[in-house]
Amino acid sequence: MNQAQLQQMAQVVLDQNWNGQFTKPAPSLYPHQWNWDAGFIAIGNAYDNFGRAMAEMRHLFSAQWKNGLVPQIVFGDDPQARYFPGPGFWQAHRSAQAPEHIQTSGITMPPVHGFVLWKMYEVAADKAQAKAFLKEMYPKVLALHRYLYDYRDPEEEGLVYIRHPWEGGTDNSPIWDRTLSRMQIDRDQLPAYERKDLQKPKAAEHRPTQEDYDRYVYLVDLFRQHDYDDQKIYEECPFLIQDPLFNGILSWSNEALIQIGSLIGEDITEPMQWHELTVWSMNEKLWDEDRGIYNAFDLRAGEIIPVHTSSGLIPLCGEVPTQEQAEAMLRTLESPAFGGKDSGILLCPTYSMEAKDINYKKYWRGPVWINLNWLLYHGLMRYDMTEMADRIRKHSLELLSRHGFYEYFDPRRPAEGEIGCGTDQFSWSAALCLDFLQGEMSG
Template sequence: MRKPTEESLLAAAKGILHKNWTGTFTKPAPSLYPHQWNWDAGFIAIGYAHFDLDKAEAELRHLFRAQWKNGMLPQIVFGQEAGARYFPGPDFWQTDQAAAAPEGVVTSGITMPPVHGFALWRMYEVSADPGRTKAFLREMYPKVLAFHRYLYRHRDPNDEALVYVRHPWEPGTDNSPTWDRPLRRMKVQKDQLPAYQRQDLQNPKAAAHRPTDEDYDRFVFLVDLFRRNRYEEELLDELCPFKVQDPLFNAILAWSNECLIHIGSLLGENVEEPMHWHEHTIHSLNEKLWNEAEGCYDAYDLVAGERLPCRTNSGLMPLIGEVPTQEQAERILKKLESRAFCGQSPDEVYWCPTYDLRAADIDFEKYWRGPVWINMNWLLYQGLLRYDFDEAAERLRNDTLALLERYGFYEYFDPRRHSKTAEGFGTGQFSWSAALYIDLLSR
């Protein structure tokens, strides 16, 4: 039986999703993010699947309506509301000049983590009408398959079955410390950048927590490079100065490959292609990105030809795709339970900070450089369960629910349990925080 606080928060979570529903998709938040974001849509659909199949299906249909002709699924699908209030908006991306861009839909020109395979499978697992959801899987399966095919065709230049991201917005962890080295290496002359005005700094309280102007100059430099080359894949692969094989992105790809195998088998489809992807991505994650000394997975900078030590919780995420061996998984658990993510005592922080607590530059309020994010906790929870790390999984679930009960449905959270200044940060009424609360409460 649920506690009264859980019942009231469940109602509040559903209310947030309904409030952020536009009629065709769900905004991540009421004002700061007025359009549809790619991986947000996947997490949001999981939440809806527990109580509103119509919206769960509509969420993903709207996203995949914007799929590019080459299979790429864009980071943002722009809606009609407040287009001028979000930067970069359609006028800045200029994706209409891309030959592969969809017709009748306005999008950004980059992608995000391929969460849709496991989102669809989770929808099927919790559906009150499995027959209906199976029909929806049949509709979506070829579209998700085409997205994965794009990733392996255009983002895997060495045929390693490890795909790269070409912008820090693509893995969703915008200002992660992992990107510091490749971003600093980029030579950006401010006077040669196109003019732009950030819209994410309008709230003075939140402005200090966002990526720096120096980061944003590099983000804009990359977008300008992409649009000047009309989003031609071969040119971008040759010219892009930021190409990183990220453990989070590839772990999500591995898990969604596995779920495509489940979906395809359920539908009676030939699943040789996703089986091939799945096997080879797991192999390459372990061969190339596993860090034996640290007990986690690193990133790899394809431009510099060097490993990027990963001190963030992205390095733990291959658990979700059952990538590590049992021995490797136990090393990851040891890392999670160490001072890196627990601090000096077991109750010092809410699990799981995004960044090593021992890092000199950790910032408990700054976006992806220390705070807890609900989607990352949800992912890590799935990974812990896969290896029967039930005690750790339950602690992570309880900490996640406790954060939401204490602060509300914010975007990210100060992990310090006993700090008098700790709070939720970013925007409130955040859709995936609400959606994943609904899913975690059902466990």
């Protein structure tokens, strides 16, 4: 398939998943609006449908909580939408901070919104319109970051914790295994629930396990029992993790807030202080000199989590590492752990290929995800590592053009069987394809 055909097909996916208010991540599996999905989707739409890109972001932030939190899910009003956990399970209304006019989940996701806004401005044809949009959105994104630093950084280190695997965006990542396994759960005391994600053939092969879901549900139940009070949750929650992906993305968005604030004449002291502290603390606390990667830190256990996934490479996008550290990260990417020198592997597997429990079809335990490839591509470009960046972009486009707009992909180029996994017609795969194609055409 040539580039023009791929571009057209990607646009069709976005058009078909648009419901007039927001873009569904996929036609049936994800029928509502998801937080970081909306950001990636807005980037794809910004090229040829800037109005829709703005509408996407406005709809997401219309559900912002009073304390600044931007929820992981904004629920639509389609009566046919079947998804677990739905608004009745989250019971976000228990919090006085939750919006009253719209239903949401009670957690957040990686804060992509700052760099999404800056990217939208960069590609906008009408700069005056885009600048007006930045002025509108800047205080909302600033409030989100202020929430994260005020409520999710108890030691004032500049490192934000997540309190649920869904907040990290990488639901069943091996990073979380040890922390989740320590949780003592009485399944007889769990609220009754029915998963909606196992209806497709082979779904169970690709999706998180039932044991994973029991722990996800346990945490949500804990949050709602505490009426989503951040301090009470912090005191009791067994899952408090400083994630390098989340904090690396936060760093990039802090930097974008500095750029936006400078452009529109705002005081940028606050985001500058956040940015400096986050970069410093990530390098002091999370950097693994021996492995050339960033680790996560378990605040509850007080220990580093020495599990190596591509999340540990994402701080490149926020320009967190020094040039020397970035070169060590490139060597890690080129190593057998991530297949960078292996011509048979499509970059970039989400879990170290040296791990005995890698599963190339299991959600965040080995497959390639287009959004992480996109983040990694932009991170490498920031350090002028163009050869590896180009390989990642080309591998991403190869997957999309040959196999379709799937949620994630088997990186091994198997001779037989499926490469595309999860759901198809996936919106961020289509949206980021459009951005990758711009790089291809200009490169």
